[in-house]
Amino acid sequence: MPAIVIVGAQWGDEGKGKATDLLSSRLDYVVKFNGGNNAGHTVVIGDEKYALHLLPSGILTPGVVPVISNGVVVDIEVLFEELDALTARGLDVSKLVVSANAHVIASYHRTIDKVTERFLGKRQIGTTGRGIGPAYADKINRVGIRIQDLFDENILRQKVEGALHQKNHLLVKVYNRRAILVNEVVAELLSYAERLRPMVADTSLLLHQALEAGKTVLFEGGQATMLDVDHGTYPFVTSSSATAGGAATGSGIGPARLERIIGIVKAYTTRVGSGPFPTELFDENGDFLRETGHEFGTTTGRPRRVGWYDAPIARYAARINGITDFVLTKLDILTGLPTIPVCVAYNVDGVRFDELPVNQSDFHHATPIYEEFPGWTEDITGARTFDDLPKNAQDYVIALEGMSGSRISAIGVGPARDAIVVRHDLIGG
Ligand code: GDP
Numbered sequence: 001m002p003a004i005v006i007v008g009a010q011w012g013d014e015g016k017g018k019a020t021d022l023l024s025s026r027l028d029y030v031v032k033f034n035g036g037n038n039a040g041h042t043v044v045i046g047d048e049k050y051a052l053h054l055l056p057s058g059i060l061t062p063g064v065v066p067v068i069s070n071g072v073v074v075d076i077e078v079l080f081e082e083l084d085a086l087t088a089r090g091l092d093v094s095k096l097v098v099s100a101n102a103h104v105i106a107s108y109h110r111t112i113d114k115v116t117e118r119f120l121g122k123r124q125i126g127t128t129g130r131g132i133g134p135a136y137a138d139k140i141n142r143v144g145i146r147i148q149d150l151f152d153e154n155i156l157r158q159k160v161e162g163a164l165h166q167k168n169h170l171l172v173k174v175y176n177r178r179a180i181l182v183n184e185v186v187a188e189l190l191s192y193a194e195r196l197r198p199m200v201a202d203t204s205l206l207l208h209q210a211l212e213a214g215k216t217v218l219f220e221g222g223q224a225t226m227l228d229v230d231h232g233t234y235p236f237v238t239s240s241s242a243t244a245g246g247a248a249t250g251s252g253i254g255p256a257r258l259e260r261i262i263g264i265v266k267a268y269t270t271r272v273g274s275g276p277f278p279t280e281l282f283d284e285n286g287d288f289l290r291e292t293g294h295e296f297g298t299t300t301g302r303p304r305r306v307g308w309y310d311a312p313i314a315r316y317a318a319r320i321n322g323i324t325d326f327v328l329t330k331l332d333i334l335t336g337l338p339t340i341p342v343c344v345a346y347n348v349d350g351v352r353f354d355e356l357p358v359n360q361s362d363f364h365h366a367t368p369i370y371e372e373f374p375g376w377t378e379d380i381t382g383a384r385t386f387d388d389l390p391k392n393a394q395d396y397v398i399a400l401e402g403m404s405g406s407r408i409s410a411i412g413v414g415p416a417r418d419a420i421v422v423r424h425d426l427i428g429g
Pocket residue numbers: 008012013014015016017018039040041042043044298328329330331332333411412413414415419
């Protein structure tokens with residue numbers, strides 16, 4: 001089973017980092033193919049807790065080659081900080097490979113991210129402020145800086161001049177900020193070049209050769225289906241392709257290589273930032289899920305918005321990504337609830353929608369149609385087989401499986417590395 005993809009099936013923070021870590025002892029390469037340091041993956045290994053933003057979660061496993069591929073936007077200062085922090089904790093990070101074609105997040109991208117959000121006022125996206133959107137905008141607008149540009153000062157200077165020409169007009173005349181100096185940006189980026197150089201490679205070729213040699217490669221998506229720039233709740237999305245197709249374009253391997261698509265889905269739903277969220281809770285059930293599930297952002301520390309499981313969203317994710325297997329996470333957080341509502345369809349101005357309405361305004365107005373399932377009170381964190389789960393928890397999982405468009409192959413029952421019930425092998429089975 002050479003190429004496997006992990007994607008988020010909701011609005012992020014489903015537990016993708018933990019799922020990658022679960023498989024990592026059987027992997028040769030772990031590739032981050034989209035996004036940047038807007039991601040936040042918390043991985044718990046024994047007594048140690050790691051919070052990764054830019055690096056792929058596979059960096060925590062000795063023997064795995066972590067790869068940052070062309071689809072990623074790289075804040076190099078953050079990259080070095082994360083590498084240093086892991087080194088200080090005794091990890092070997094020397095195998096990291098970074099694509100020469102990945103784009104760079106420069107200081108002006110962070111500045112523009114923040115000023116545009118401020119000027120959007122009520123319409124703001126609630127971005128992480130890490131410069132992600134402006135860096136991807138420059139890439140699409142063909143004024144981006146790529147990692148390879150750092151190794152040629154002349155080219156770099158020309159590109160920075162090109163990138164800043166329009167932006168300085170905008171910053172000074174519209175946003176009333178001071179202009180950004182080409183020299184300062186060039187000097188900063190050049191200062192990274194020597195440390196970065198040994199990590200940089202043609203990662204498309206590297207991954208092609210690995211797959212030809214029968215190596216197992218996992219593509220770890222950041223963000224999630226509903227935050228994907230094409231398929232998410234636009235404009236309340238991130239600016240990259242967070243769905244399975246992004247693994248091919250974001251890494252330069254052929255799409256037919258991707259044989260296994262694993263969707264990570266929480267047993268309830270969360271979202272950070274603005275945008276529609278039909279099952280969102282504002283009552284004590286919401287407080288219960290947020291507190292019990294520790295639903296506070298890994299990247300920005302913001303309280304996550306929380307709601308019940310939304311089956312049409314899971315079905316949509318199964319369709320858009322071609323999900324072959326779901327990993328259902330955080331089932332343990334539902335323990336103790338007398339009944340558990342699941343959204344099975346939407347009501348939009350009196351009309352029933354069994355699938356996501358294509359019209360974004362309809363989705364904003366959608367109210368959930370719920371089916372209720374009986375809860376359980378037994379502690380399930382020690383469950384390791386499906387039979388270990390209480391009958392009501394089993395029935396809940398089976399009901400979700402029936403509505404979600406693909407089989408549920410593993411179930412998370414706690415944050416710890418081994419707190420998982422595996423029903424079907426995610427790599428071989
Ligand atoms: P990611 O962005 O998808 O990697 O997810 P995050 O790391 O942002 O958020 C998921 C959180 O849930 C992390 O703190 C994980 O340690 C935790 N987690 C993952 N799976 C489970 C689970 O099955 N049960 C519990 N209680 N916590 C889990």
